[in-house]
Amino acid sequence: MKSNKQRRAEIKAHRRQRAAALATRSFEPDARLPRVVAYLPDQERADRAVLLRYHNTYGPLPVFYVARPFVCRDCGAQEVWTAKQQKWWYEVAHGHIDSSAVRCLACRRVRRERLRSTGPGANLLGEQTNRLRALGQARPNEKAVAEVEAALQSKWWSLRVVAIQTMARWGDAEQVERLKAMVAARPAGGRRYWCWERVAADAAMCALIRRE
Ligand SMILES: [Zn+2]
Known part of the structure; x- marks a missing residue:
């Protein structure tokens, strides 16, 4: 059986642990939002008003666009979807908020051309x-x-x-x-x-x- 002293010490230790966990958690940025490390030139501030007007989503809307690396679906090239391109895609072209770049520019052109040249009835x-x-x-x-x-x-x-x-x-x-x-x-x-x-x-x- 534990003494009262032991039990008090345990409770105190437990409290310290919880406070420490809470402190680290409250400083953690929201994992769903893109991390903004510093104001770098390859980041673009999102225009929330435009996003809210055109995107109906339960998910979070971006605050900043941050360059996103991706692998081209067709040729496997390592590509980067720049913050500027993302801003254009979501705010000017009103691309779907859950969509993102999947093909490099060359493969996009090839695909577009192929779709166009498949002859009448393809579209x-x-x-x-x-x-x-x-x-x-x-x-x-x-x-x-x-x-x-x-x-x-x-x-x-x-x-x-x-x-x-x-x-x-x-x-x-x-x-x-x-x-x-x-x-x-x-x-x-x-x-x-x-x-x-x-x-x-x-x-x-x-x-x-x-x-x-
Ligand atoms: Zn490609």
């Missing part, structure tokens, strides 16, 4: 999107209207949205009425938040506002 969605946008530049004929109707049934919602934008650009009374009907049919909140009717209503509203 079907892109081609159809461009076609629909081009249709919006001219007065609609019967064929153009039929194409927009078909696009409204596309499996790609993004193409349907472009169809809505094209309708707004034409701006015929009948089409404007249809867009207004879409806006009016916007479903109220509920279980299925992410449904086409809601996306359509928002796209139609944006397109109508842009017309005015």
